[in-house]
Amino acid sequence: DFETPGMAVFKQQNVDDFYEIGEQLGSGQFAIVKRCTEKSTGNEYAAKFIKKRQSRASRRGVRREEIEREVNILQELQHPNVVALHDVYENRTDVVLILELVSGGELFDFLAQKESLSEEEATQFIKQVLDGVQYLHSKGIAHFDLKPENIMLLDRNVPLPRIKLIDFGLAHKIEAGADFKNIFGTPEFVAPEIVNYEPLGLEADMWSIGVITYILLSGASPFLGDTKQETLGNISAMNYEFDEELFSNTSELAKSFIKQLLEKDTRKRMTIQDAHNHPWIKPLNSRQAMVKRLSVVNLENFKRQYARRRWMVSCSILSTVELLQRDCESDQEEEILRRRPRTRKRSSTS
Known part of the structure; x- marks a missing residue:
């Protein structure tokens, strides 16, 4: 050697x-x-x-x-x-x-088998995701492929399973002064700056955490369209909403956490430190802590959508930066998405 x-x-x-x-x-x-x-x-x-x-x-x-x-x-x-x-x-x-060896399966798989889930419990897992991402970002590393399939549990048979972030096939070290642009990732989770071929940084991971949190709380995917093109268009146009039916039991704090991550302007988007300090993650008083315990995740819809998700072709545990592979997977996904009913009502787009 x-x-x-x-x-x-x-x-x-x-x-x-x-x-x-x-x-x-x-x-x-x-x-x-x-x-x-x-x-x-x-x-x-x-x-x-x-x-x-x-x-x-x-x-x-x-x-x-x-x-x-x-x-x-x-x-x-x-x-x-x-x-x-x-x-x-x-x-x-x-x-x-x-x-x-990370043998506890996907976090979403574990949550889909629960009888009930409060926001308090949900944030215990999201906080671990934030901890992992904070560590990466402290080293100037962007993961660029954060999605449910890459958030695993070390062992699901313990009281509070430990989250493990996997698959660093798309990860990059962000160098100051070096403009890094690329088009990659899974359409559903990519940030607008990826769609628009703009310089990329750690902020793209924060957007993905926003999408993941939205799905976790409601079962619906904020930007998912019938085709890859439609999904990317929805992201670029910031075409998402909190559907009243799906978010009826969601706290305003949780929605504010998501809104501040799904922010198109990377300068205004929450950083990993901002996310850690957000009152939904770190309540400022007992009232905020209480709201989190009383607000519940829409598990019924989450389970319904998750079952559909499992049908989608998931090669992602092993994703590489190959666009060829991405396209092949996306085409299979699109085919499945076309055959399935809409996950949510879409606000009309001009």
Whole structure:
């Protein structure tokens, strides 16, 4: 293994010599995740096999520099709410990331099985998401792919399960003075500045947290249209509302939290610190704390919509920055979205 500054060292040994590779846990277009056991310790991990792009002309697989970017970012991270990287191997066809095994399933899956959920309980999970994102942002790292599928639980069989943010395939270090623009992510959750091809920063993650919170409280998705184009149009036009039927038991504090995240102007949008200090997350007095305990999540609609969500093609646990993959997934999603009834009434758009 030779090392040049800034170049990730991937072990060139055979991963099978060190790990017992087990059942498949998930897959995407260019990656596959399997359970594995480290032979020397008996510890369990998740092995993410990422297909390498074999030539410049090819559109199959992930470019080496994209994989290196994901690995370099993961190597910097050590936080209770962020998935940990244990080891990296490489062979002719794949790079293999040995990651912390996060076996509690998706947060939304866990919540969909609850009988009732107060905003108080909901914010205990959202606060953990904020903790993880605050850690990333403190290092100048934007995740760029925050969505329900990437918010997992370490173990669901404990009183307050611990959130783990996963999938750093789109994550970038935001450098001061370097204009970074790109079009990527899952249409439903991307910020207006991504849609409009404007310079990107940490603010895009805050927008996504707003969308996630909206869905968590109501079951409805604020900008989701019948097609990818319509969804992106709704985002750019800020075409969303709090449907009275769906938000009848939602506190004004919760709505204000969402409104201040779904703010088109990145300079006015809440930062991660603002979100932490918002009274819905950190009540200023006993009245605000009481409101949170008495306000409930629309679980009935959440469960209905969540069941539909599960039908959607989800390769996202393994997403890479491949637009090709995104388009392929989006086309499948669109097909499913077209066949399903509207999730909510849309205010008319001119």
